[in-house]
Amino acid sequence: MTDGPTAGEAAGASGLAAIGVIRRDGRTDPFFDGAAAGRLVVRRCEACGLWYPPDTTGCADCGTGDLAWAEASGRAVLLSWAVAHSRHAEPAPLALVELDEGPWMYGRLDGVAVPGEGLPLRAAFVHPDEGESYPVFRECGR
Amino acid sequence: MAGPMTSTAIAGLGMTELGKVYGRGPRRLAADAVRDAAADAGLPLSDLDGLLVSGGMSVSPGIELARTLGLRDLRLLSEMSSYGATAIAMVSYASATIQSGAASAVACVFADAPLRPERSAGSAYHRDAEEWHGLGGLRAALGFRNVSTYYALAARRHMEHYGTTSEQFGAIAVATRAWARGNPRAQMREPISLRDHQESRWVAEPLHLLDCCLVSNGGIAVIVTSAERARHLAQPPVHLWGWGQGHPGRPMRRGGDFGLTTGAALAGPAAMKMAGVAPGEVDACQIYDCYTYTVLVTLEDYGFCAKGEGGPFAASGALGPGGTLPVNTGGGQLSAYYMWGMTPVSEAVIQARGQGGDRQAPRNDVILVSGNGGILDHHATLVVSPHAKEQR
Numbered sequence: 001m002t003d004g005p006t007a008g009e010a011a012g013a014s015g016l017a018a019i020g021v022i023r024r025d026g027r028t029d030p031f032f033d034g035a036a037a038g039r040l041v042v043r044r045c046e047a048c049g050l051w052y053p054p055d056t057t058g059c060a061d062c063g064t065g066d067l068a069w070a071e072a073s074g075r076a077v078l079l080s081w082a083v084a085h086s087r088h089a090e091p092a093p094l095a096l097v098e099l100d101e102g103p104w105m106y107g108r109l110d111g112v113a114v115p116g117e118g119l120p121l122r123a124a125f126v127h128p129d130e131g132e133s134y135p136v137f138r139e140c141g142r
Numbered sequence: 143m144a145g146p147m148t149s150t151a152i153a154g155l156g157m158t159e160l161g162k163v164y165g166r167g168p169r170r171l172a173a174d175a176v177r178d179a180a181a182d183a184g185l186p187l188s189d190l191d192g193l194l195v196s197g198g199m200s201v202s203p204g205i206e207l208a209r210t211l212g213l214r215d216l217r218l219l220s221e222m223s224s225y226g227a228t229a230i231a232m233v234s235y236a237s238a239t240i241q242s243g244a245a246s247a248v249a250c251v252f253a254d255a256p257l258r259p260e261r262s263a264g265s266a267y268h269r270d271a272e273e274w275h276g277l278g279g280l281r282a283a284l285g286f287r288n289v290s291t292y293y294a295l296a297a298r299r300h301m302e303h304y305g306t307t308s309e310q311f312g313a314i315a316v317a318t319r320a321w322a323r324g325n326p327r328a329q330m331r332e333p334i335s336l337r338d339h340q341e342s343r344w345v346a347e348p349l350h351l352l353d354c355c356l357v358s359n360g361g362i363a364v365i366v367t368s369a370e371r372a373r374h375l376a377q378p379p380v381h382l383w384g385w386g387q388g389h390p391g392r393p394m395r396r397g398g399d400f401g402l403t404t405g406a407a408l409a410g411p412a413a414m415k416m417a418g419v420a421p422g423e424v425d426a427c428q429i430y431d432c433y434t435y436t437v438l439v440t441l442e443d444y445g446f447c448a449k450g451e452g453g454p455f456a457a458s459g460a461l462g463p464g465g466t467l468p469v470n471t472g473g474g475q476l477s478a479y480y481m482w483g484m485t486p487v488s489e490a491v492i493q494a495r496g497q498g499g500d501r502q503a504p505r506n507d508v509i510l511v512s513g514n515g516g517i518l519d520h521h522a523t524l525v526v527s528p529h530a531k532e533q534r
Contacts, residue, residue: 019283020271021273021274022283051395052395080302082291082298082346082348083347084291085343085344086287087262088270092285094291094295096295096299102395106295117303131273
């Protein structure tokens with residue numbers, strides 16, 4: 001279900017099996033195409049070189065509304081984390097991460113035992129039977 | 143005609159029943175709050191020539207509220223939204239409009255009815271679905287299903303950077319509940335201990351249930367007019383000394399200060415400069431307390447303690463009854479009622495009038511009020527006093 005030898009287990013253990021089905025909305029297809037191929041595709045301003053999270057619609061630096069899609073390395077560090085609790089679902093380990101290229105992304109941690117500021121992470125990809133693939137963040141080197 | 147130096151005041155305060163109030167939608171609640179505020183001021187409804195409207199999670203009362211109230215020949219009518227900063231923004235715009243001479247008596251109202259009898263309070267602010275669409279949907283699917291998750295990330299970042307602890311957040315919850323005991327309108331008046339806070343269930347770690355505000359139905363309105371006119375009305379005027387907004391638009395990328403500094407660092411100094419006061423002259427604060435953490439970071443940004451010292455400051459007991467800086471004297475959003483920015487504004491009016499009863503702060507000459515919206519994205523600050531500004 002996920003890339004990597006233990007990711008399937010981790011996905012089950014961390015409740016990812018029950019998050020629901022992800023559908024694309026026609027506005028961010030390159031992100032989901034990338035995820036299906038195991039690549040983290042985000043936005044980049046070709047004019048000034050700044051990288052942005054995939055849901056960004058304009059460059060905050062030079063003001064252009066024309067951002068390109070670009071493949072990031074998938075390397076990141078952990079900035080902050082939280083665990084969402086709900087009556088209806090397993091606790092969800094959430095994160096704000098800083099991609100190597102500079103932009104911040106909200107995401108989900110997978111199998112991180114001891115979170116801490118600056119923890120090196122990399123994107124891994126979940127490929128559910130139904131719906132779109134999507135990234136999660138796992139400890140680097142695992 | 144009013145000149146640019148006209149000083150302004152809140153002359154009326156109207157509040158419906160707050161909390162589990164069913165059977166009235168937002169427009170009816172808003173109408174009831176405006177009628178109550180006008181009656182409180184001793185002003186006929188027909189004397190209003192301005193109306194600013196705002197709503198919360200449910201459908202907004204809308205500018206149709208003017209027709210519901212039978213208001214005619216208004217010179218100012220608009221619906222506003224800067225989320226939790228809206229209440230202070232409404233009061234500021236009402237004041238500036240009166241100062242310009244374009245209106246003379248403006249009602250500012252908030253009403254919301256997110257609670258339903260058959261649902262839990264948390265579900266009012268929670269998303270759930272079997273299928274999700276696009277990147278926003280993906281984020282919700284992964285677990286970002288309510289605002290608490292984002293505030294949890296902000297709080298955790300503050301904890302990591304400055305050593306702030308959950309017990310220090312808890313001190314704010316305990317102090318706020320202690321104030322709520324003196325407020326007959328408070329939804330939660332049973333005293334709580336630090337242990338109760340620590341043992342309350344997780345909402346989004348590191349935030350416990352007792353770090354989070356209530357959910358309430360109801361409406362609150364204030365009437366803003368010139369200080370001169372307010373002096374001849376039914377209630378003691380609450381003079382508007384200064385206001386400011388702060389929308390930092392911080393970039394979410396390397397070097398960003400998310401969770402560490404908020405728009406309060408912009409809005410607070412601006413409002414205090416207009417008012418001509420420094421943090422040391424403030425007698426009491428009504429701080430937007432959607433979460434305990436929000437109070438802590440706001441007090442730092444306003445300069446009541448050094449950046450990073452909010453935790454020890456809260457744990458010192460300074461904020462509760464008998465403390466050096468009374469904060470959220472009515473029980474705030476954590477323990478009294480969640481009317482977004484109108485929670486702190488309403489308590490500031492009550493305190494400035496000296497009508498706080500068992501919870502009246504020992505000094506009320508200068509009261510600072512905050513509003514916070516989005517995920518710490520939008521901030522507004524207001525400084526009020528029972529004294530006319532020019533009399534200082």
